[in-house]
Amino acid sequence: RHCLHGFYLENVIDTRIDDNTVSDGTATGFLLRKYAIRSIVSNNNIIDIGDEYLGSAFYLVDAHGWQLETNHVLNASFGIQSLNSANNRFIRNDIVDTMTGIGAWNSRSEVIRHNTIDGSVMGVAAQYSQIIAVSDNEFNAIGTADLFLLACISCSVKDNSMERGVLIWDHEYMPNLSYWTHDVTDNTIAEGRVEYLVGEEDRNIDPRDVGQLILVNCRNLSLSAAIIEDSPWGATIAYSEKCTLTDSEFRNNTLGGVYVSNSQDVVINGSVITENGQNALRFSGGVVLVSSDFSNITRNLIYHNIGCGIQMNESDDCFVHNNLIANNTGYGICIDGTNNLVYGNAIGWNDKGNAFCEGSGNTWHWSEMQLGNWWSDFEGGGAYSIEGPAESEDQYPQPLTNFALEVPISKEEQQDGNLPIEIAVISLVATLGVVIFALVVLHKKKWI
Secondary structure (H helix, E strand, O other): OOOOEEEEEEEEEOEEEOOOOEEEOOEEEEEEEEEOOEEEEEEEEEEOOOOOOEEEEEEEEEEEOEEEEOEEEEEEEEEEEEEEEEEEEEEOOOOEEEEEEEEEEEEEEEEOOEEEEEEOEEEEEEEEEEOOOOOOOOOEOOOOOOEEEOOOOOEEEEEOOOOOOOOOOOOOOOOOHHHHEEEEEEEEOOOOOEEEEEEOOEEOOOOOEEEEEEEEEEEEEEEOEEEEEEEOOOOOOOOOOOOOOOOOEOOOOEEEEEEOOOEEOOOOEEEEEEEEOOOOOOEEEEEEOOOOOOOOEEEOEOOOOOOOEEEEEOOOOEEOOOEEEEOOOOEEEEEEOOOOOOEEEEEEEEEEEEEEEEEEEEEEEOOOOEEEEOOOOOOOOEEEEOOOOOOEOOOOEEEEEEEEOOOEEEEEOOOOOOOOEEEEEEEEEEOOOOEEEEEEEEEOOOOO
C-alpha cells in the first residue's frame, strides 16, 4: 500500500504473479516492461491507484508477451494501459470505475478478450496502434464510447456486448482511409446492433435494430426511418459518396447526431437531430461535416444539441435549406468553407450566436426569389450580418417570431418539449422547377 509501484517486473520467464492486493498507490499497481515468456499475471486485486487523471492498475511499457487474466481493478485512471508494446493478452479481467478501462498507445497485436468493463468514460481506447483484437467483451455504464480507435490500422472488433458503441477518428494531420477500415462484426449495442459497412454500394439499409451506423468507403447507400440513440455519433459517414440519411431520428448520442468526414454528395434530409453532444469534444453537436463537399442538409429539425446545430469544417459547395436550427449551445450554423448556399432556414436562440462564417463565397440567401433565412435576433430593416471574418450578409432576412401565413398549411407537426413548432410546407412553382421550403412558427421560449 501507499507506494509508487506495487510491482515492477521486466524480462521474466516461467513466472506467475497471483492473488495479490495492491491499493492506494500513486502511479501503478503493476509496472511491466520488456519481455515475458510463459508468464501470467492473474487474480490480483488493484484498488484506488493514482489520482483522478493519473494512475494505471497495470502499465505495460515496451512490453512483449505478457498475459493478464482474471484480475480485478477498482478505481484507477487506466485499468490496463500498454505503451509501445506488442503481443500482450488481456483476458477475463474485471475493470470498474476508470477513465479508460483498457488503453493501447502505439502498440501492436494486442488481444483484448472476455473482459468486463464497468463505469468507464471510455471502455477500450486504442491510439496510433495496429492489429488490436477486441472480442467477446462486455461493457456497462460507459460514458462516451465502448471502443475508441484513433488513427489505428487493421483492428478487429467482434462479438462484443456494447452499451455506447464504436468511435473511430482519423489522424488529425494525416487523414487516411486506412484508419477507418477495420473488421467490425456481430457487435450488439443497447439499442440494437452496430451497423458498420465498408465498401458497399447501391442498397438500402434495413433500419430495424440499427443502434449505430458507420459507413466507410461506401457509395449510394440509404438509411430511412431509423431511430438511433445513445451511441457516440448516431451516424458516421467517412470516405463515402452519394449516401443518404432520411426521415430518421438521432437523439441523445454522446458526441453528436451525424458526423460526415472526407465524403461528398451526402444527403441528410427530413430528420430530427436533438439532445446530442453530452460529452462534447472538439467536434460535437447536431451535424458535423469535415472535408465533405457537395452535401445537402435539408428539411431537418436540429435543436437542443450541445455544440453547434450544423458545423462545417473545410467543406465546400454544400446546400443548407429548409431546416429548423434552434436552441443549440454553440452557433446555430458555423461554416468554414467556400461556395456554400444557406437559405430558407429558421435559425434562432442558439447560445453562442445564430451563425458564424469564415471562408469565401458563402451565400446566405437566394437572390432570384429574394429569400433569405428567418433569424430570432433580426428585428427588420436592411441586411442581416453574419458573425465571422468572412463578413457575410443575408440580404433578404426575416424576423423569426410568429408568422401569419398567407398560404395553406399542408403539413403540421407538434414536437415534444416546451417549444411548439408548426411547419408549413410551401411549394413554389418557378421556371427552374419546384422548390420546397418551410416556414416555422416558434414561441420565443427555450427548453428547460
